[in-house]
Ligand SMILES: O=C(O)CCC(=O)C(=O)O
């Protein structure tokens with residue numbers, strides 16, 4: 001006989017991880033790596049956790065407040081100083097943060113706590129007003145507004161709702177804060193609790209501190225310091241497990257958690273009570289979420305209907321996201337939360353003998369997921385027991401409305417996605433396709449940090465350590481070669497008497513227009529791209545919902561001034577000026593931000609310093625290539641000019657959220673670069689047939705075409721390299737390969753282990769590194785020449801074999817060897833798992849474009865250098881990762897294909913397999929500058945008389 005299944009038999013059950021949470025055990029990773037901080041040793045700059053010491057000896061739980069603050073000022077005096085009635089929560093919060101800065105712990109805790117409460121009231125009021133107004137529950141002067149004017153019924157509703165909403169909020173709120181995106185994001189990310197935690201800690205209110213830390217942690221589970229602090233609190237006698245309270249826990253979540261605990265205990269009555277409560281609260285919360293979305297439309301542009309329509313699309317997307325937003329319990333996302341609730345509830349009803357209610361829960365579940373087998377089986381059982389027909393299974397009213405609304409919104413959104421001409425989220429994207437669809441995935445901020453980390457960017461200091469939110473320091477935004485190329489842009493520029501030298505786009509455009517120099521053009525393209533990467537990162541980091549626009553982009557270098565008196569009584573700024581702060585008002589929380597990305601390490605000193613209102617150093621750090629500091633443009637800061645040696649250079653970018661205020665020079669530069677492309681395209685007279693014939697004459701033969709290789713843009717050619725060239729490149733890897741993957745991760749220790757498999761050693765050398773090594777005489781100019789020639793030959797073959805109408809540029813060039821290590825005979829894995837080179841292959845077979853996939857890549861080619869190894873066949877693959885057709889490597893064999901094709905490499909089970917891997921792009925902005933540099937280096941070396949040429953070229 002079929003038997004009634006409980007939730008625990010299905011996949012919808014909560015995970016063991018969540019259960020740990022439920023039982024009050026806070027899962028804290030204790031062996032995380034502490035991020036290296038480049039902050040100097042000023043006490044202010046230390047992270048919070050490093051300030052945590054054991055508590056004073058004799059204080060019991062809920063200690064009385066200490067009498068004096070750290071600096072000796074009495075708390076009572078501090079309390080008496082508080083005069084802040086009628087402050088908005090924003091003002092309270094700002095003052096609380098200042099109090100934190102000033103070590104006034106009581107004021108800090110008091111103000112921030114009130115800010116948090118007032119913020120809750122504020123949000124609640126807005127939601128209620130919206131709901132009441134849209135449902136017509138409030139009296140309105142305009143209630144009977146009607147008109148014969150066409151369209152007025154729609155406009156009339158807008159007018160009525162807007163009027164109602166304004167009156168409602170004005171009546172209900174004492175203060176009228178202008179909630180900025182930044183402030184909202186700070187509260188939504190629970191940043192106030194981070195401050196609160198520390199201030200409570202300083203006041204020795206450890207239970208409160210523990211709750212605040214825990215509350216912050218739940219929204220920021222990646223935060224290392226907070227995890228450490230929680231461990232600390234847990235280990236102190238004053239705090240017990242039950243003191244870790246989520247201070248932002250919504251009622252439906254509390255019910256949910258209690259229901260699950262009761263479920264574990266088989267207390268079915270209690271399960272029913274809490275899940276019913278949970279549902280009631282959930283639908284309320286969902287309704288509130290929907291109504292909050294009404295405030296999330298972005299208004300840009302003068303055209304009424306497009307502005308409104310775009311805003312509606314934003315709002316709809318926000319509403320469709322509500323379900324996901326509400327589905328995280330603690331830090332655990334519960335897939336299909338509603339289904340999960342109905343499933344549990346159904347079982348509890350059944351256990352309690354409430355079969356009609358069980359049937360209702362079953363119907364409710366099936367409304368959300370009509371093909372769920374367990375539920376269909378349960379339905380069959382209930383049908384029998386209750387003598388029901390299908391018609392008797394009626395879902396709950398709330399869920400029926402919920403499902404209908406969702407379905408309707410989804411259908412509308414599908415049409416919009418398919419048919420509606422959306423505004424360009426990235427206006428410059430049409431001119432210059434930098435990061436494809438960058439802003440589209442801006443909304444999925446969940447895992448952007450780990451994506452950036454994969455690209456070698458890592459945060460080294462966050463807002464809290466830097467004493468104000470919206471400050472960050474991140475490493476790895478540029479690689480060494482990119483820094484070098486960008487530095488080249490500042491050569492030949494005049495140094496001002498004050499000691500600064502500045503490159504900007506006005507200078508650049510002029511120069512390019514006067515003389516179209518390929519090197520300069522390439523560096524300029526890199527500059528534009530780098531600016532875009534930094535902008536993108538900053539936008540993500542600060543989580544500002546409106547787009548950041550570049551207001552001014554420059555490179556500024558500082559060296560000691562000829563007349564030191566010029567900088568005596570002022571603060572040197574990154575932007576090339578020296579200011580006196582007392583002359584100017586701080587304009588924090590304005591809509592303007594600055595980032596500074598360093599291009600070199602100063603020979604001596606050169607530190608960056610954040611200053612507080614008294615112009616004392618808040619925090620400071622040293623500089624190096626790729627390190628980026630971001631801050632609000634009103635933040636006080638200064639730098640130390642290096643006393644001697646090279647100037648200290650950085651890319652300095654100012655941003656604005658005002659679309660009308662972005663940099664004209666930037667757009668003009670993009671247009672100029674675009675014009676150069678077009679010109680080049682028009683002048684390009686090439687004949688693919690002739691070139692292919694030439695290849696044939698040189699002994700290059702295409703041995704397999706797309707037909708044999710079961711794809712469209714694929715081929716294999718032989719005879720591209722001589723044995724001498726193959727062995728020269730191989731020995732270059734032995735001599736000069738950067739151990740590890742060769743991708744030059746800053747700071748990361750080189751390692752032999754392949755990033756793809758532990759059974760192989762992986763050594764690589766880029767064209768940039770090859771040029772450097774040739775300069776140092778580690779590899780011969782012949783080697784560099786072979787590297788360059790074979791790369792170019794491969795590029796030309798791919799471009800012409802596919803008969804491409806647009807030029808193909810190098811995007812990345814990497815000479816790689818994979819060597820079997822240890823006993824390799826019964827390995828099951830691959831040398832390189834199945835992937836595509838320009839998108840991320842997902843488990844469902846789709847391939848997503850976006851970070852960290854190199855979406856700019858259009859074609860790929862691998863030129864093989866040897867065959868004296870076992871395994872290591874290249875293969876094309878299906879999207880389900882199974883093998884389609886394999887190619888055996890040998891010296892001079894090249895496989896060329898569309899970069900979107902799936903492929904992989906079988907395990908290398910004996911010996912070493914070497915290949916030159918090449919990725920190409922049509923986008924000139926991604927042109928690999930190192931090729932230009934390497935050609936220059938080669939020319940220089942071959943002109944130097946002492947270089948001996950043994951080999952015949
Ligand atoms: O070495 C090969 O045959 C292919 C390597 C590859 O696909 C890659 O590095 O992306």
Ligand SMILES: [Fe+2]
Nearest residue numbers: 835836837903
């Ligand atoms: Fe690949």
